[in-house]
Amino acid sequence: MADFGFNEHHQNEIINYMRFARSQRLLRLKIIDSCFEELKDSRLVEETFTVDEVKEMLDGVHAVVRGEVEMELINTAHTNVVLLRQLFSQAEKFYLRLQSDISELENRELLEQVAEFEKTDFKTTNKTNQETHKPKLAPLNEGGVSELLNKEIARLQEENDKLKSRLRTLESQAMSVLDEKTKAERALKDLQRTQGDQQLSAQTKEISSLENTVAALKEDYERSLSANAATKKDLQENLITAKHELLRVQEQLSLAEKELEKKFQQTAAYRNMKEILTKKNEQIKEIRKRLQKYEPDD
Known part of the structure; x- marks a missing residue:
């Protein structure tokens, strides 16, 4: 033929x-x-x-x-x-x-x-x-251009399926990281709230003690004033001194509070929590970049 x-x-x-x-x-x-x-x-x-x-x-x-x-x-x-x-x-x-x-x-x-x-x-x-x-x-x-075209279509479909699967995996990872970040932030807030409650309780006790002292001094002053007018000047000076002492103690309490907060920030628990949050934020940024690579914004 x-x-x-x-x-x-x-x-x-x-x-x-x-x-x-x-x-x-x-x-x-x-x-x-x-x-x-x-x-x-x-x-x-x-x-x-x-x-x-x-x-x-x-x-x-x-x-x-x-x-x-x-x-x-x-x-x-x-x-x-x-x-x-x-x-x-x-x-x-x-x-x-x-x-x-x-x-x-x-x-x-x-x-x-x-x-x-x-x-x-x-x-x-x-x-x-x-x-x-x-x-x-x-x-x-039976071969030729058509067969190549069919193979290319099949390859593109397979690649598209892989990209979709990869995208779903990245979305799952992103949701997992977001959940971990939320849990870490909640734990940090709870830790800060606990430390703050402890500091506030100590400060409240000290202020209450000082207030009781001032009240006692004032009571003594009034009692002494009614008992002996001659000691009025001394009592007034003591009262002024007590007030000054109260202001000084309050200032010391403020400094102590700042120092306590600074020490708390230097604790291992605070540093670990802060490091965890920093890593989670970096992971979220990386995943967002990878997501934008597959699904860029309009």
């Missing part, structure tokens, strides 16, 4: 088209033969004809034959366009762009190769089977 560079399926498609073209050609030839037979039967009944009669008969046959040939050429061109339409429609479904070289249609070597193929390898059997079975165009699944 002549080799056109096609696989078996496409070779059979060419054979089917050549069968169709030959049947159309034979039909037109039969019509032309019938035109001449009709001329012989209807006009060639006399033994002699004049020049004008012969010319008239030839003109008539010429018109009929010319019309049949023209109709066959037009029908062949339209048939080829319909065939190309089927091929292009099938190619566009797979996003292919077919190209044709019109100059190759007059390539004598290729035309002779097709003629040789028709003479030696073109089979005319199984006409009945061909009439009853009209295969439709099937997708090109």
